[in-house]
Amino acid sequence: MSSVLDDLQARAKAVGMVHGARVDALDETQGAREALSAIARAGLTAWCVPARFGGADARPLCAADMVSVRAMCALRQELAWHSPMLDVMLVMQGLGSYALALGGAPELQASVLPRIARGELVGAFALTEPDAGSSLNEVALRATRRGDAWVLDGTKTFISNCGLADVICVLARTSGVPGESGGTTMFYVSGQAKGLEAKRFEVTSPHPIGEYRFNEVIVPDSQRLGEIGAGTDLALSVLARFRTSVAAAANGFARRALYESCNRLRARKQFGKPLASFQALRFDIADMDVRVRAAELLVDEAARLVDEGADATAAVARAKYYATEGASWVCDRAVQHFGGLGVKRGEIVERLWRDVRALRIYEGTSEVQKLVLAKQILG
Numbered sequence: 415m416s417s418v419l420d421d422l423q424a425r426a427k428a429v430g431m432v433h434g435a436r437v438d439a440l441d442e443t444q445g446a447r448e449a450l451s452a453i454a455r456a457g458l459t460a461w462c463v464p465a466r467f468g469g470a471d472a473r474p475l476c477a478a479d480m481v482s483v484r485a486m487c488a489l490r491q492e493l494a495w496h497s498p499m500l501d502v503m504l505v506m507q508g509l510g511s512y513a514l515a516l517g518g519a520p521e522l523q524a525s526v527l528p529r530i531a532r533g534e535l536v537g538a539f540a541l542t543e544p545d546a547g548s549s550l551n552e553v554a555l556r557a558t559r560r561g562d563a564w565v566l567d568g569t570k571t572f573i574s575n576c577g578l579a580d581v582i583c584v585l586a587r588t589s590g591v592p593g594e595s596g597g598t599t600m601f602y603v604s605g606q607a608k609g610l611e612a613k614r615f616e617v618t619s620p621h622p623i624g625e626y627r628f629n630e631v632i633v634p635d636s637q638r639l640g641e642i643g644a645g646t647d648l649a650l651s652v653l654a655r656f657r658t659s660v661a662a663a664a665n666g667f668a669r670r671a672l673y674e675s676c677n678r679l680r681a682r683k684q685f686g687k688p689l690a691s692f693q694a695l696r697f698d699i700a701d702m703d704v705r706v707r708a709a710e711l712l713v714d715e716a717a718r719l720v721d722e723g724a725d726a727t728a729a730v731a732r733a734k735y736y737a738t739e740g741a742s743w744v745c746d747r748a749v750q751h752f753g754g755l756g757v758k759r760g761e762i763v764e765r766l767w768r769d770v771r772a773l774r775i776y777e778g779t780s781e782v783q784k785l786v787l788a789k790q791i792l793g
């Protein structure tokens with residue numbers, strides 16, 4: 415089993431070393447396309463789709479034919495070490511298509527998922543709205559039944575791969591009013607659908623992201639994902655499979671920051687000595703190492719539980735919260751070790767510090783993870 419993970423890690427490392435710096439330097443659209451093509455050529459996107467739909471056979475790692483969380487974590491930690499763009503393009507292939515793997519009609523699955531696995535189609539997962547973030551109960555994008563089709567109207571925002579995606583899994587309200595639980599359904603919407611408008615904006619790291627406006631987008635009922643009214647549960651099942659890998663990506667950023675700090679402290683001299691000889695900074699390195707290693711162990715535990723099909727709710731929340739907060743702290747210490755260079759645009763630690771920030775927000779903020787964990791502990 416560990417040989418499968420070692421092999422994946424080696425393949426991700428090879429892609430990262432050749433393409434990482436290059437794809438991050440390109441504009442978002444070009445960088446995203448080249449990143450996807452590089453990870454697809456290396457066979458990594460196959461790990462985002464179950465084997466029965468043309469993906470990699472994850473059964474050595476997973477209790478069932480599902481996407482293996484351990485595989486996703488191994489890949490994301492290594493890719494994030496090299497490049498935030500490689501990392502995000504990998505996970506979006508899984509996150510953006512998994513609702514289809516879980517709840518799509520067989521013909522739709524057969525026509526779309528093998529192409530996602532080969533990186534020929536680009537995925538996106540659209541939950542967040544201007545008034546619906548941490549609480550999916552507020553989802554207001556309306557899907558209204560019209561004969562054997564649905565008409566979608568509303569706005570999704572902060573959608574990764576906005577304007578680039580071919581396959582968008584969208585959570586919509588099919589009954590009730592925003593603020594009520596339930597009443598939602600997921601749909602597969604083509605990125606080329608009539609009435610769909612994409613508007614990009616920028617965030618802290620290179621990331622194709624933006625807002626989708628749905629203007630009477632017509633979706634046949636055959637593109638409904640799962641049961642009517644079961645949309646939020648389906649969306650949460652997708653998140654439950656991929657959330658641990660956010661923690662793994664955070665560990666990738668943190669490991670890189672630790673590596674860069676060590677190199678800098680050894681090389682830079684002040685007061686006639688290498689910075690690495692000062693005890694205050696040596697203590698910092700020890701603290702950074704413990705934070706990263708502890709986070710890796712939490713990720714291993716959570717990923718194993720999800721792969722085994724066990725109850726992983728607390729373990730996943732713990733890993734996501736601890737790893738993303740810890741990685742932010744580690745990257746911040748690395749900036750401090752670089753002094754003025756640490757905040758100079760384009761320096762590696764400056765980039766890591768920006769890249770890691772969003773991980774405490776997406777796929778459930780740190781506060782939401784703490785709420786989930788406390789509920790598991792206290793009942």
Ligand SMILES: Cc1cc2nc3c(=O)[nH]c(=O)nc-3n(C[C@H](O)[C@H](O)[C@H](O)COP(=O)(O)OP(=O)(O)OC[C@H]3O[C@@H](n4cnc5c(N)ncnc54)[C@H](O)[C@@H]3O)c2cc1C
Nearest residue numbers: 539540541542547548572573574772775776777778779781
């Ligand atoms: C880089 C990036 C990529 C993203 N990609 C996607 C994507 O592909 N698809 C998608 O659907 N979304 C995506 N998102 C959106 C992301 O999932 C949301 O930003 C996130 O869920 C938080 O929602 P919000 O921004 O509306 O914040 P809010 O929900 O408004 O929260 C604001 C603050 O209040 C806190 N808060 C909220 N409720 C509580 C509570 N009950 N108790 C304590 N604190 C609370 C939050 O933790 C947060 O600190 C992305 C976001 C980013 C930054």
